[in-house]
Amino acid sequence: MSDIKEGTLLWEPSEKRKQQSNIYDYMNWLREHKNLHFTDYDALWQWSVDEVEDFWASIWAYFNIQAKDPYETVLTSHEMPGAQWFPEATINYTEHIFRNWDETEPAIIHASELRETEHVTWQKLYQDTAGLQQTLKNLGVVKGDRVASYAPNIYESIVAFLATASLGAIWSSASPEFGVQSVTDRFQQIEPKVMITVDGYRYGGKDFDRIDVVETIQSALPALEATIVIPYLQDEPTITGLKNVMMWDGAVAVSGTLTYEHVSFNEPLWILFSSGTTGKPKPIVQSQGGILLEHLKALTFHVDLHKGDRFFWFTTTGWMMWNFLVGGLLTGSTIILYDGSPGYPNKRMLWQFAQDTKMSVFGTSASFITGCMKDGIEPGKEFDLRHLENISSTGSPLPPEGFQWCYDHVKEDVWIASSSGGTDVCTAFILGAPILPVYAGELQCRGLGAKIESFDDQAEPQIEEVGELVLTEPFPSMPIYFWNDPDGSRMHDSYFDVFPGIWRHGDYLKITDRHTCVIYGRSDATINRGGIRIGTSEIYRAVDHVSAVNDSIMVDVPKEDGESYTPLFVLMKDGEELTDDVRKTIKQQIRENCSPRHTPSVIHEVPDLPKTLNGKKLEIPIKKILTGQAAENVVNRGSLSNPDSLDYFVQLAGQKNA
Numbered sequence: 001m002s003d004i005k006e007g008t009l010l011w012e013p014s015e016k017r018k019q020q021s022n023i024y025d026y027m028n029w030l031r032e033h034k035n036l037h038f039t040d041y042d043a044l045w046q047w048s049v050d051e052v053e054d055f056w057a058s059i060w061a062y063f064n065i066q067a068k069d070p071y072e073t074v075l076t077s078h079e080m081p082g083a084q085w086f087p088e089a090t091i092n093y094t095e096h097i098f099r100n101w102d103e104t105e106p107a108i109i110h111a112s113e114l115r116e117t118e119h120v121t122w123q124k125l126y127q128d129t130a131g132l133q134q135t136l137k138n139l140g141v142v143k144g145d146r147v148a149s150y151a152p153n154i155y156e157s158i159v160a161f162l163a164t165a166s167l168g169a170i171w172s173s174a175s176p177e178f179g180v181q182s183v184t185d186r187f188q189q190i191e192p193k194v195m196i197t198v199d200g201y202r203y204g205g206k207d208f209d210r211i212d213v214v215e216t217i218q219s220a221l222p223a224l225e226a227t228i229v230i231p232y233l234q235d236e237p238t239i240t241g242l243k244n245v246m247m248w249d250g251a252v253a254v255s256g257t258l259t260y261e262h263v264s265f266n267e268p269l270w271i272l273f274s275s276g277t278t279g280k281p282k283p284i285v286q287s288q289g290g291i292l293l294e295h296l297k298a299l300t301f302h303v304d305l306h307k308g309d310r311f312f313w314f315t316t317t318g319w320m321m322w323n324f325l326v327g328g329l330l331t332g333s334t335i336i337l338y339d340g341s342p343g344y345p346n347k348r349m350l351w352q353f354a355q356d357t358k359m360s361v362f363g364t365s366a367s368f369i370t371g372c373m374k375d376g377i378e379p380g381k382e383f384d385l386r387h388l389e390n391i392s393s394t395g396s397p398l399p400p401e402g403f404q405w406c407y408d409h410v411k412e413d414v415w416i417a418s419s420s421g422g423t424d425v426c427t428a429f430i431l432g433a434p435i436l437p438v439y440a441g442e443l444q445c446r447g448l449g450a451k452i453e454s455f456d457d458q459a460e461p462q463i464e465e466v467g468e469l470v471l472t473e474p475f476p477s478m479p480i481y482f483w484n485d486p487d488g489s490r491m492h493d494s495y496f497d498v499f500p501g502i503w504r505h506g507d508y509l510k511i512t513d514r515h516t517c518v519i520y521g522r523s524d525a526t527i528n529r530g531g532i533r534i535g536t537s538e539i540y541r542a543v544d545h546v547s548a549v550n551d552s553i554m555v556d557v558p559k560e561d562g563e564s565y566t567p568l569f570v571l572m573k574d575g576e577e578l579t580d581d582v583r584k585t586i587k588q589q590i591r592e593n594c595s596p597r598h599t600p601s602v603i604h605e606v607p608d609l610p611k612t613l614n615g616k617k618l619e620i621p622i623k624k625i626l627t628g629q630a631a632e633n634v635v636n637r638g639s640l641s642n643p644d645s646l647d648y649f650v651q652l653a654g655q656k657n658a
Helices: 015-019 022-034 041-050 052-062 093-098 122-138 155-166 180-190 211-219 248-252 288-302 320-331 348-357 366-374 400-409 489-495 536-543 580-593 619-626 643-656
Strands: 009-011 108-112 118-120 146-150 170-173 194-198 200-203 206-209 226-230 245-247 268-273 283-287 310-313 334-339 361-365 390-394 415-418 420-422 427-431 452-455 466-471 503-511 517-522 527-529 532-534 549-554 567-572 602-605
Touching: 009 400, 009 415, 022 041, 022 052, 022 288, 041 052, 052 288, 093 122, 093 155, 093 288, 093 320, 108 155, 122 155, 122 248, 146 155, 146 180, 155 170, 155 194, 155 268, 155 320, 155 334, 170 180, 180 211, 180 283, 194 211, 211 226, 226 248, 245 248, 268 288, 268 320, 283 288, 288 320, 288 427, 310 320, 310 348, 320 334, 334 348, 348 361, 361 366, 366 390, 366 400, 400 415, 452 503, 489 503, 517 536, 517 619, 532 536, 536 549, 536 567, 536 580, 549 619, 580 602, 619 643
Parallel strands: 108 334, 146 170, 146 194, 170 268, 194 226, 226 245, 310 334, 310 361, 361 390, 390 415, 567 602
Antiparallel strands: 108 118, 200 206, 268 283, 420 427, 452 466, 466 503, 503 517, 527 532, 549 567
16 A cells, blocks of 8 residues: 555646636636636635625526525525525425436436346436326325335436425435334334335345335334335235335326426425434434525536536435435436445446446445455456546545545546535535645535634634534525424534534544645544544554555543543454454554554454444444443444444443443
8 A cells, every 4th residue: 555645636637627617617607797706716615605695696596596486585694503595485496407308318327236227318207207296196295295215226216206306295215224223213203194115125136125124114104194116126026015005107107297386495305314323313304495506506516517427426315425416417417326235246346337327427435445445456447437537435534545546546537526514414515626636635625605614622713723623604405404303402402512603513624724624534433542632534544554454443432530442443354363463563553654642452353343324434332332331222223234243342342341
């Protein structure tokens, strides 16, 4: 592994690429229509956060937002929480999707472990959405009703969401690999009128029948009036145990013209749930208008999607990146879906898929990139990636070596964009820009309109120092509220309890003097030794230098004497053992790359590392288990991709606390 340093310049866009970017077009538009002259991104960003009302009004005008009732006020207040955007306007999200109708390009390309690659025209997408909308109307679904989906990242899920949003109804989804408890913990809170589900799915070459699970979910949802079944695993699934059921083909075959229910800008579009590793998941409600504006801005300017581009992100329907991917349709791009394991039959599969679909944007996770790196894959040599212009990464910080690997082994002239945001805002608000250089290990910029700062403990903004990631001005895709949180206390305690009136996101952030950003992991999962905090991402990067180690988790467990116990848990590669020499090498890497005081108290080899279904490591729940808290109180096993992996930590905690 190379010793590339954080901040090493790796790539700069050509002048031609800059001039062809959507950001350049927007800056030219501002010059022509608003007499605003910006020569670089930093000046544009500063204006966008100093004059937030003017900025978002310009976004409305630039994208020609279609409103049945126009707005009079951009922002009611700068106070958080409570600020409302464009309160007089009435809009519809789905209407803005279908104004991008294109006869020459497919709307969607999709494939899965069960299905061959298929191109779907805008005509078919429209017809199926109109048909399902009519069926939902016939079932009594109206504005404000909830439609829940228990289906994977397949074409039908897009249709179901668009039909739901067209009616002003509220969408919510859970991926079918979620267990019964995870799904009921979500859907019982929101009481859906209709559920859309599959009969099962295939993952990693194995089939998983879900009909029995769906029956159990139905029985836990007394307000559920109808269930629509997509035959996915079987052509003719046995559904005799289900109640009030109809099949997908019949639901979309109803003839009709798509109509649009215009709702207030600040009425709900969907309910997203936090990962749910502890307690019941938080039901986060975001607005039709806030999501529309933010996704148009982020996908047009920061992902630089144009008509004719082909936009892919590997995701499930249980992760907000699915919602972000759907937003690609707002730009007139073709979106690409894949359902299945990213590593089956091996990690080359997605690169083959990129070649076959002529992918423009390859969206993935940092763990996938580092996994390809460790497996010695050479995508640039093995596949034709001439159409690939951008590799985007999220989920966890992409280490500098991951950036370098993309340039060395994927494509020399490719734009790498690491991004950070979250379910709470359903976007990335620290991300890329096609007109900026790429530095190893750094996120290129703070997103337009997102006044992100790094606060010290005295709530003072700082540069070149690691602090709390905060938003100090309102942002359109912030939650409008949490479901069943009438006094707003749950939302307040989630974001505003540390810095009153300021959104605290929960990540550690450094803003460099070049205006780039580095994320150091969750601020409540950092390693604190002698008052010196270090992000877990820095620890993992150091451990990644040890070739025998596949992955790792480190936690900081406080002790009664004021000190802390910092165990490191490592998952070894097949055929490798955690020997004394390997332990010595791990400590040496952490000592040299992080600091001597942050070497682990002890190093344990584990059979597996607990991760959510979205691939995020469970640092905080493991920490709580090791402090003696019961696993069932801090972890929802149904939210894990590998629930049995917790058993090791429960047993270890029992020994430690015996």
